[in-house]
Amino acid sequence: MMIVVSSAIMGALLWFGHEALADQLSTAGFLSRMVFVLGLIAASVIIYFAIIIxxxxxxxAELKTMLKRG
Amino acid sequence: MSLIRKFATVGGATSASRVLGFVREMLIAASLGAGPVADAFYAAFAFPNLFRRIFAEGAFNLAFVPLFAKKLEADGEKSARQFAEEVLAMLVAILLLFTALSLIAMPFLVSTIIAPLFENPAKIDLTIIMTRIMFPYLLCMSLVAMLSGVLNSMRLYFLAAIVPVLLNIILVGVLLLGLWLGAGPRTTGIMLSWGVFISGFAQLALLMVGTKNAGFSLKLKRPKMTPQVKRLLILMGPVVLTGGVLQINIQIGRIIASAQDGAIALLQYADRINQLPLGVVGIAIGVVLLPELSRSLNAGDHAEVSRLQNRSLEFALLMTLPAAVGFVIIPDAIVSLLFERGAFTAETTALTAAALAGYASGLPAYVLIKVFQPAYFAREDMRTPFYYSIVMMVANVGISLALFPTMGHVGIAIATAISAWINFRISTRKTNPVPGDDDCCIKRNNGRIALVWP
Structure with a gap:
């Protein structure tokens, strides 16, 4: 159940972040876009795994093993 | 080594392959965009690749591995080697005949099952040329699948998982060479086809060296239909379809998509992104879970069987659900970042992003199916998943045909996702995957999974 809840929270964060910066993104260069998209994804993933842990x-310990080897 | 650690080893090697696969796909997107050469190349490459996925990630891991592992554990190395050599002889004979016939009949195959709805004669001719160059890849990949099965059964997971990296290394090299020479799209497409051909033999050579170093080199004998080979073929029949059902579904999508210019390439780019979590998590579970399940079943350890399956379910959902959410909510940002340069325009991004959202809505289902199927295959129950896969394919074709006229290529992606959910749903609701097992955790997990898809 927590996996579903965490994913929903992560999705909401992605949606708000994307909506808030959509206009700037359409005119931004590659590097700015990359920083924005990767930053948004990283923030969401951190929040997701924080809730999960x-x-x-x-x-x-299990998560560490997965991330280290994966 | 814990189950999670084994998943991580295979997943890590698969990740390396996928990352290089992305680099390859980014270069193809920049060189060919979603134009006619891209369409022709992906249609041609999909054909031997379809068999590769069915064999490598389906039949051989699901039918050959349990039989080989059982022989290795119960009768020892000599008996297992004899069985493997008998299978190798039959496999080589069948594949050589199949490859020769397919090369002769290629124009017919292109016009019936590879890309029947292509209208441009130049595009059709190019597809025939490319498929002919790449088709021997199937022969190599089937043998690679078998040798991988041998290594996986000996608990040597890494080499088999890392060997697909060679394909991407060679294709990236070819694409960079094409860019450096200033080659046009058609020349780049032909060069890519030869790259696929060469990589097939390179992968086979590497695995042959690997099995030899593991002390398990196989001799090529005269093919004979022994009782053991017959049993394998009987078991493989439905597994060939069941194990590769997602690939067959995607191929059906490609056939319908060949009616729309650029649609095959668009679906390919979207599927490539969708395959990242699917490949890393799904294949790692399939490859590692099956030998572990077979071993526990042979030992009669039902508690361990339940534990393995429960952990796999949790691991699958943990990794794929957030990925699916991300792909559905910000597909345009992801596609734009990965592909939008050169021949890949903003318009192509929007079209690819819509397909990605469609595919991603079925992402948890694709992986969960991979968790449930080994439970049947490990018990040598090939029929039940086979029937489920038939239902899934019928649903996919029906929904694709219904949605394609109004939604175009996006309808095909959505149909693939819906049919995967249908397969998953019937797999968990109609039959307990661990017959006779009253493990409360599995039931509890089914309840949790049902929450994901009300």
């Missing part, structure tokens, strides 16, 4: 869905 804090609620105990996956232990920190």
């Amino acid at each position: 804090l609620t105990g869905v996956v232990s920190k």
